[in-house]
Amino acid sequence: xxxxxxxxxxxxxxxxxxxxxxxxxxxxxxxxxxxxxxxxxxxxxxxxxxxxxxxxxxxxxxxxxxxxxxxxxxxxxxxxxxxxxxxxxxxxxxxxxxxxxxxxxxxxxxxxxxxxxxxxxxxxxxxxxxxxxxxxxxxxxxxxxxxxxxxxxxxxxxxxxxxxxxxxxxxxxxxxxxxxxxxxxxxxxxxxxxxxxxxxxxxxxxxxxxxxxxxxxxxxxxxxxxxxxxxxxxxxxxxxxxxxxxxxxx
Amino acid sequence: xxxxxxxxxxxxxxxxxxxxxxxxxxxxxxxxxxxxxxxxxxxxxxxxxxxxxxxxxxxxxxxxxxxxxxxxxxxxxxxxxxxxxxxxxxxxxxxxxxxxxxxxxxxxxxxxxxxxxxxxxxxxxxxxxxxxxxxxxxxxxxxxxxxxxxxxxxxxxxxxxxxxxxxxxxxxxxxxxxxxxxxxxxxxxxxxxxxxxxxxxxxxxxxxxxxxxxxxxxxxxxxxxxxxxxxxxxxxxxxxxxxxxxxxxxxxxxxxxxxxxxxxxxxxxxxxxxxxxxxxxxxxxx
Amino acid sequence: xxxxxxxxxxxxxxxxxxxxxxxxxxxxxxxxxxxxxxxxxxxxxxxxxxxxxxxxxxxxxxxxxxxxxxxxxxxxxxxxxxxxxxxxxxxxxxxxxxxxxxxxxxxxxxxxxxxxxxxxxxxxxxxxxxxxxxxxxxxxxxxxxxxxxxxxxxxxxxxxxxxxxxxxxxxxxxxxxxxxxxxxxxxxxxxxxxxxxxxxxxxxxxxxxxxxxxxxxxxxxxxxxxxxxxxxxxxxxxxxxxxxxxxxxxxxxxxxxxxxxxxxxxxxxxxxxxxxxxxxxxxxxxxxxxxxxxxxxxxxxxxxxxxxxxxxxxxxxxxxxxxxxxxxxxxxxxxxxxxxxxxxxxxxxxxxxx
Numbered sequence: 001x002x003x004x005x006x007x008x009x010x011x012x013x014x015x016x017x018x019x020x021x022x023x024x025x026x027x028x029x030x031x032x033x034x035x036x037x038x039x040x041x042x043x044x045x046x047x048x049x050x051x052x053x054x055x056x057x058x059x060x061x062x063x064x065x066x067x068x069x070x071x072x073x074x075x076x077x078x079x080x081x082x083x084x085x086x087x088x089x090x091x092x093x094x095x096x097x098x099x100x101x102x103x104x105x106x107x108x109x110x111x112x113x114x115x116x117x118x119x120x121x122x123x124x125x126x127x128x129x130x131x132x133x134x135x136x137x138x139x140x141x142x143x144x145x146x147x148x149x150x151x152x153x154x155x156x157x158x159x160x161x162x163x164x165x166x167x168x169x170x171x172x173x174x175x176x177x178x179x180x181x182x183x184x185x186x187x188x189x190x191x192x193x194x195x196x197x198x199x200x201x202x203x204x205x206x207x208x209x210x211x212x213x214x215x216x217x218x219x220x221x222x223x224x225x226x227x228x229x230x231x232x233x234x235x236x237x238x239x240x241x242x243x244x245x246x247x248x249x250x
Numbered sequence: 251x252x253x254x255x256x257x258x259x260x261x262x263x264x265x266x267x268x269x270x271x272x273x274x275x276x277x278x279x280x281x282x283x284x285x286x287x288x289x290x291x292x293x294x295x296x297x298x299x300x301x302x303x304x305x306x307x308x309x310x311x312x313x314x315x316x317x318x319x320x321x322x323x324x325x326x327x328x329x330x331x332x333x334x335x336x337x338x339x340x341x342x343x344x345x346x347x348x349x350x351x352x353x354x355x356x357x358x359x360x361x362x363x364x365x366x367x368x369x370x371x372x373x374x375x376x377x378x379x380x381x382x383x384x385x386x387x388x389x390x391x392x393x394x395x396x397x398x399x400x401x402x403x404x405x406x407x408x409x410x411x412x413x414x415x416x417x418x419x420x421x422x423x424x425x426x427x428x429x430x431x432x433x434x435x436x437x438x439x440x441x442x443x444x445x446x447x448x449x450x451x452x453x454x455x456x457x458x459x460x461x462x463x464x465x466x467x468x469x470x471x472x473x474x475x476x477x478x479x480x481x482x483x484x485x486x487x488x489x490x491x492x493x494x495x496x497x498x499x500x501x502x503x504x505x506x507x508x509x510x511x512x513x514x515x516x517x518x519x520x521x522x523x524x525x526x527x528x529x530x531x532x533x534x535x536x
Numbered sequence: 537x538x539x540x541x542x543x544x545x546x547x548x549x550x551x552x553x554x555x556x557x558x559x560x561x562x563x564x565x566x567x568x569x570x571x572x573x574x575x576x577x578x579x580x581x582x583x584x585x586x587x588x589x590x591x592x593x594x595x596x597x598x599x600x601x602x603x604x605x606x607x608x609x610x611x612x613x614x615x616x617x618x619x620x621x622x623x624x625x626x627x628x629x630x631x632x633x634x635x636x637x638x639x640x641x642x643x644x645x646x647x648x649x650x651x652x653x654x655x656x657x658x659x660x661x662x663x664x665x666x667x668x669x670x671x672x673x674x675x676x677x678x679x680x681x682x683x684x685x686x687x688x689x690x691x692x693x694x695x696x697x698x699x700x701x702x703x704x705x706x707x708x709x710x711x712x713x714x715x716x717x718x719x720x721x722x723x724x725x726x727x728x729x730x731x732x733x734x735x736x737x738x739x740x741x742x743x744x745x746x747x748x749x750x751x752x753x754x755x756x757x758x759x760x761x762x763x764x765x766x767x768x769x770x771x772x773x774x775x776x777x778x779x780x781x782x783x784x785x786x787x788x789x790x791x792x793x794x795x796x797x798x799x800x801x802x803x804x805x806x807x808x809x810x811x812x813x814x815x816x817x818x819x820x821x822x823x824x825x826x827x828x829x830x831x832x833x834x835x836x837x838x839x840x841x842x843x844x845x846x847x848x849x850x851x852x853x854x855x856x857x858x859x860x861x862x863x864x865x866x867x868x869x870x871x872x873x874x875x876x877x878x879x880x881x882x883x884x885x886x887x888x889x890x
Binding site: 276282330333334337339340341342343344345347348349350351352353354355356358359467470471474475478508509511512515516518519522523 | 600606608653654657658660661662664665666668669670672673676677680792796799800803833834835836837839840841842843844845846847848
């Protein structure tokens with residue numbers, strides 16, 4: 001079983017603060033892996049390290065066995081890794097149509113084609129439509145992103161990562177701030193991901209975590225406390241202690 | 251060589267007094283005030299009028315320069331600048347460039363476009379011999395005054411309550427407000443003092459830098475260089491940056507006259523390539 | 537996988553194609569512009585001046601309006617182009633004006649390419665400094681090497697050969713104007729193409745959210761280098777045009793005033809929709825004429841006042857006055873009707889807020 005995404009002893013220091021300490025992740029192809037932990041545990045730091053936004057102080061990151069620790073963020077995307085942000089990071093002045101069109105064009109190699117019109121290459125239009133449809137964004141596809149309601153923005157945030165057709169998808173609290181009704185939409189869409197896509201999910205909502213994940217890592221104060229199946233993790237006394245009485249399977 | 255060093259230090263200290271207000275303004279409000287040179291010019295011309303036209307002593311001229319520029323700064327800050335703080339950097343740049351253009355044209359209209367000189371009292375003319383080296387009395391005075399000012403500023407910044415409030419506000423405005431510090435008042439006072447110092451620098455520097463309506467445009471880049479190299483988190487760093495710049499500029503113009511001005515610009519560009527955050531600035535959390 | 541229903545795909549396709557197409561208004565605009573050749577012969581000189589400013593402002597729009605890079609020294613490239621064209625003509629290096637124009641643009645592009653790396657790093661303030669510094673350095677160089685450039689007196693003795701060997705520059709300025717207008721149009725059309733392409737869309741994304749742009753695979757730095765280089769070339773060609781139409785080049789081409797005025801023109805006309813440079817240049821010249829009648833010598837004061845007022849009143853409010861114009865040209869920009877309260881200009885094209 002090949003490891004698609006692996007970190008070895010990943011460490012990140014900010015001056016005297018250790019944000020991530022000896023973090024080791026091992027994700028097999030098609031994994032549905034959840035990363036949980038209290039606020040401030042360093043989960044987003046891990047994602048930032050994986051995507052290259054932060055440089056590790058020490059340790060390695062391997063994608064398909066290749067060392068990508070020194071690779072620039074945008075090149076990692078080209079290698080097949082995409083992420084969503086906990087707080088929406090979108091292009092306020094672009095429409096969903098343009099936003100997705102951009103990502104798709106980039107992926108298809110038209111990023112430097114200054115002489116074409118966007119979408120003139122075959123297949124781009126179909127892909128845009130397919131994503132807009134899947135994420136229920138068709139009715140707002142020509143609105144400025146900045147004025148869209150939060151739920152739609154969140155859907156676009158995730159759709160944008162999907163548009164990159166990643167082999168490894170890092171989701172940072174995809175359902176954060178989303179009203180209940182739309183949570184289900186988001187979860188349902190994530191569930192439709194092809195089984196060969198590897199997913200690392202950060203989430204606080206334990207319902208989602210336990211429905212979704214086949215393995216869970218618990219991060220506390222930058223360190224990996226426990227890693228195992230949902231069953232193992234939910235019964236581990238250390239985890240219960242960390243969450244201080246918070247019921248894990250409510 | 252010692253003369254060059256001496257001249258360079260004088261020049262550098264002058265630059266510091268001129269630019270320190272800009273450094274604090276930038277550090278405190280993240281506001282790019284390209285019109286800072288206009289306050290220097292205002293002070294210079296105020297001194298000119300006081301000394302040349304009104305016949306008052308040079309010292310009165312210097313004080314008048316400070317007061318005039320400080321008042322001008324205070325008034326403009328409360329009436330105009332305060333509306334621009336929250337705007338984007340581009341808008342701040344446009345705004346202050348607009349002020350520069352207005353000030354340049356206004357001074358041209360009021361005072362004429364030729365370079366003018368403030369009458370220096372006889373006591374400050376000529377040189378004195380110190381350890382066998384001829385030193386210009388005027389420059390010696392500059393070093394003394396600017397040196398004293400720097401020490402006073404540093405003491406005030408580190409030792410006084412206002413200074414602590416100022417440092418707190420520079421470090422993190424929101425937290426400072428949360429502590430009950432009246433950041434608006436701190437800034438108003440700081441801006442006025444900074445402008446006043448610029449005015450004083452303009453008056454002091456009239457002899458060395460020249461005083462004409464295009465002063466703000468000519469020296470804008472120098473102030474910016476001082477601030478960029480020295481960063482905005484302290485007084486000592488811009489001070490050292492100014493001294494270095496002063497010496498480099500004087501030495502450059504002396505040893506390589508053809509390329510004199512380049513030395514400054516090249517240093518700036520090189521430093522910005524290597525350390526975009528400035529030579530001395532420590533890392534900021536912002 | 538869900539296949540989109542045909543109407544959706546068609547709708548998307550139609551929108552994207554329409555996005556790139558010239559609107560009727562644009563076509564009318566350019567027809568009118570070229571018609572001025574026949575209808576306004578008395579105004580050739582001032583119209584040529586407007587065209588050159590428009591081209592310069594357009595070059596600034598490419599980096600400010602579409603990539604979000606603030607520059608206070610774009611005149612650096614204008615000056616490079618101006619002197620390049622002047623020296624080429626004076627010393628017979630390249631005699632035919634169009635070739636010389638292209639060559640000047642390429643030289644300016646080289647300068648732009650190498651300085652772009654300085655502009656990539658650092659905050660807005662650093663960018664201001666660097667761009668300002670580069671323009672000053674070049675101005676100093678031109679000043680110092682006065683045996684080549686003529687120094688403060690400017691480049692003398694420049695004679696421009698006939699365009700294509702056929703159309704000589706006449707005293708009434710007709711050749712100059714037609715020539716300049718055609719150059720503006722060609723470069724405008726090219727810029728329009730670039731801006732509506734996937735590359736241009738990526739630039740808008742970079743301007744809006746560079747972090748996210750990188751996160752979807754866009755190599756931000758190289759795109760910025762590219763557009764900065766193109767913008768430098770455009771500015772260089774504008775400078776070359778000035779030299780070729782006036783047979784003179786001076787240090788003024790590098791001046792801070794030129795950079796600031798170019799920026800002002802663009803701001804007046806509006807950033808991010810390419811026509812802002814042209815609209816701004818028209819308004820600027822009109823304003824200049826009007827103000828020069830009042831106070832011929834100190835008109836810089838009024839320019840300064842206009843800048844101050846623009847900022848105090850707010851670019852957005854002023855932008856909304858220009859909304860009718862922007863609406864006409866909305867194919868090019870990303871103008872969309874704002875919902876209640878949000879007005880006119882694109883936010884975010886002014887660098888970071890404090």
